[in-house]
Amino acid sequence: EAGVTQFPSHSVIEKGQTVTLRCDPISGHDNLYWYRRVMGKEIKFLLHFVKESKQDESGMPNNRFLAERTGGTYSTLKVQPAELEDSGVYFCASSQVTPWTSGSLKETQYFGPGTRLLVL
């Protein structure tokens, strides 16, 4: 079974440009999450999709970030315009069920390899 995949693996852009990151979750996983780790800091939650709906976007830093999951399959995260402080590693994760579904390990979040973004 294929894991979570992310594209691109690396991206180097200039301040003010636009970058779009893509995440393909594990097939059949309704839940998709975006996290990021900026240099020297903790991995921080950005947002959570259940199918195509945004369940929780409380971690999105500002309106320069736009996440979509049309059709409830893959998701994109667009940063426009990019700023220097956006540099970091962006992780995507997926899980089969939402964490409040009891009695199974299906709430485990499986992470992709991340996209390393560098804004110059």
Place this chain on the structure above:
Amino acid sequence: SQQGEEDPQALSIQEGENATMNCSYKTSINNLQWYRQNSGRGLVHLILIRSNEREKHSGRLRVTLDTSKKSSSLLITASRAADTASYFCATLNSGYSTLTFGKGTMLLVSP
């Protein structure tokens, strides 16, 4: 917001030795998970322990959870050079669906 904190920040041991990492958190949790990140790679899920569990084993991994102290430990027995990585604890807070990560422990296992 809650923040998991791992202790120590870095740990250097020899192959064959045991490695113990600790994690503390601040609020009520649903479960606690440990992840590993090898250099330049993604996060690999290691083990999940629920709030009503006290200990769990998986291969060479042993995780304990003390909800009264709001702490967890990860023990890796008979370490190998391939265990060299950063280890993160992540808590699933009660009522939420997202993970809160600590800063991680960097483990170096020398041959």
